[in-house]
Amino acid sequence: MGHPTLSITCTDLSFAWPDGTPVLDGFQLAVGPGRTGLIGLNGAGKSTLLKLIGGELTPGGGTVRVAGEIGYLPQNAVLDTALRVDEVLGIAEARAALHAIEAGDTGEEHFAAVGDDWDLEERARAGLDGLGLGHVGLDQVVGELSGGECVLLRLAALLLRRPDVLLLDEPTNNLDLQARRRLQAAVAAWNGVLVVVSHDRELLRHVDKIAELRDGGVRWYGGDIAAYEEALAVEQEAAERTLRAAESDVRRQKRELADAHVKLARRVRYGQKMYDSKREPRAVMKQRKRQAQESAGKHRILHTERLAEARERLDEAVEAVRDDDEIRVDLPHTVVPAGRTVLTLCSLRTAYGAPAGNLEVRGPERIALVGRNGAGKTTLLRTISGELPAAAGEVEAHVPLRFLPQRLDILDDELSVAANVARFAPQATANRIRASLARFLFRGGRADRQAGALSGGERFRASLAALMLAQPAPQLLLLDEPTNSLDLASVRQLTTALASYEGALIVASHDLPFLRGIGITRWLRLDAGGLAGVEPM
Missing domain, CATH: 1.10.287 (Helix Hairpins)
Structure with a gap:
């Protein structure tokens, strides 16, 4: 048997950002058929590499060759809310022609538009159904769908075109648990060439091989994420x-x-x-x-x-030997005694009218807040933190609390990491701030880096440091999808950091391995009826 044809070949590939920062230099890559998980530290160049393969970016030197048609799902693509579902799927024109023929119009142009694709509506509906979008009509507009549904809709559009090569960049970032499972099933069933950039361990269990982008080159490991880690x-x-x-x-x-x-x-x-x-x-x-x-x-x-x-x-x-330093959060002022009441919600209704109901958090509890996209988890956390006023009912925090939003917009991009922390802890000396920042892996000159120049993982560590070192020290920490856009090493660091945090935690997340890793003690689901306890997941 001959070798299967390589589907993606990068030869002597070079790319630098307009300011001259090199990302890839003389880079080589050969990807054959099968499902490849592309992993690497934040800032290693994974998304850039996918954009180069997908033709979204032009290399500074070298060549990219791809055998067959490419389907590319970028990380944070936004769909025009006015588009209809059939337009996103790319079948609007053929579908209109099909309807015209069915209505008795036998114009030649309609037959040309349909071609041989007489079952395109059935195929489109089957494709939507397979990704859990069976309830979405072809005439609906994108504005009526949630963020997670839009991601799945874009994927359905790609799959409908039956590309030879599928490129997915962090596809599960904004998906709830059900949508993640649909996407995992689609990846597991894919039998063409697939390259998926992800830090989602559940998704990476469905790949055949792992390619690790590190120090400007790729190292290959056979098997899924567990085999790679072993x-x-x-x-x-x-x-x-x-x-x-x-x-x-x-x-x-x-x-x-x-x-x-x-x-x-x-x-x-x-x-x-x-x-x-x-x-x-x-x-x-x-x-x-x-x-x-x-x-x-x-x-x-x-x-x-x-x-x-x-x-x-x-x-x-x-x-x-890899430098796998761990963040340490052994901060004495964050300790919460077992009997202390930390937070009370009484008949709470949030700003957008969603009911939350009643909740009491006691001692160093670790609560996972789960629920579908659009259920109101972020709104609830923002209401508890005081960012949003409650529509009805009461929120009472009995201890100092801090909220780390998904957007990580608590940092001032113009200031250094140390100066950002100083904003939250005005009484602390520069020496104390630097000693504390070293626990968050910002040693020496790293503490002087401008926040705007940090990678995703570094930005997360800096935001976490600013909150943890704030005065008064937080005894309740609210985290909203903290593992989104973090690489595997940063997720591991965050897991260790939260394991050593001795306050109470409320974490909204769809990342089950992460939630299990931080020792959740109570699982709450938020839906239209409010908050309800559920079995551990």
């Missing part, structure tokens, strides 16, 4: 062993070099002593002295070279 753990264990061996080798070479210096000095002294005591003819003595010095010198050079080589190996070993 392979990476084995790789890192070996890298750490190599690092320990390289460190002890450097120590040994340093000792041997020091010994060589001592031997050299000893030989020089001995040669001089023999020369001074003139026990043998002068010419012989001179020759002996020179030989001793040469031999010791060679010995020293050999050990200097060995030490340099050992240091080089150590540098390589350090490079191979």
Whole structure:
């Protein structure tokens, strides 16, 4: 059997942003048939790479070749709210011609518009149904759909065209649990070529291979995300062993070099002593002295070279071990005693008329707030935080609270990370702010970076630091979809950070592995009837 034709080939690909910041340089990639999960740290260039493959961006150098038609679903595409569903699906013209023919108009142009696609309405409806959009009519307008439904509608439009290559960029970001499951099923059933950029572990369980974009190149791992993590753990264990061996080798070479210096000095002294005591003819003595010095010198050079080589190996070993620092949030002022009442909602109705009802949060509870898109979770969190006034009922927070919105717009882009934190903690000294920022992985010069220049993951860490280090310290933290647009390493860091936070938490999220990872103690669903407890998911 011959090799299957490669579907995507990038050769010597280069791309830089208009300000000269390089993203890819001399980049090589070959993607064959099957489902590929493309992962990497925030800012590694994953979305840029998809745009280059999809033809949305022009490379600075090199070539991109794709065999077949491309379907590309960008990360945050906004649909025109006035468009009809059949227009988004790309079937409006053919559908109008079909209806004209059915009504008795036999104009040649109608038959040309329909072509052989007589079952296009049935196919369109089946496609919508398969993604859980069976209730959406072809004549409806986009403005009547939720954000998650719009994402699925765009996907339905792509699938209807039956592309050979499907590119998906963070497709589950704004989807609720049901929509995520529909999308996972569509990915699992896809039998063409698929490249999906995602940090969603549930979705990445449905891919055949993982491509990791790191340090300007791609490394391939067979299997899904679990197989990747297993392979990476084995790789890192070996890298750490190599690092320990390289460190002890450097120590040994340093000792041997020091010994060589001592031997050299000893030989020089001995040669001089023999020369001074003139026990043998002068010419012989001179020759002996020179030989001793040469031999010791060679010995020293050999050990200097060995030490340099050992240091080089150590540098390589350090490079191979990943810097997976974890955020630490061991802040004493955030502790909530078990019996304390933290928050009370009484007959609450939010600004947009949605009922929330009654709720009491006690002690360091960890509450997951789940529900469909558009159920009002963000509105409820904004009402609890005091950003929105309640339409009816009462909200009473009994402890200091902070709210981290989805948009991460609490930072001033013109200020540095340290200056942003200082806004929230005006009494804190610069030294205390910097010491605290180091816990959030902003060490040294990183604390002086402008907020506007941060990647998604860095921006999230800076926002979290600003809230956590605020005065008074928050004993209740409200988080709205915190893992959206975070890479896997940042999600892991956030999970660890929240595990060490000792206050109460209310987290709105559709990311089940993350919610399980932070030790949720109570699950609440928000729907048209208000808040209700549900079984752990």
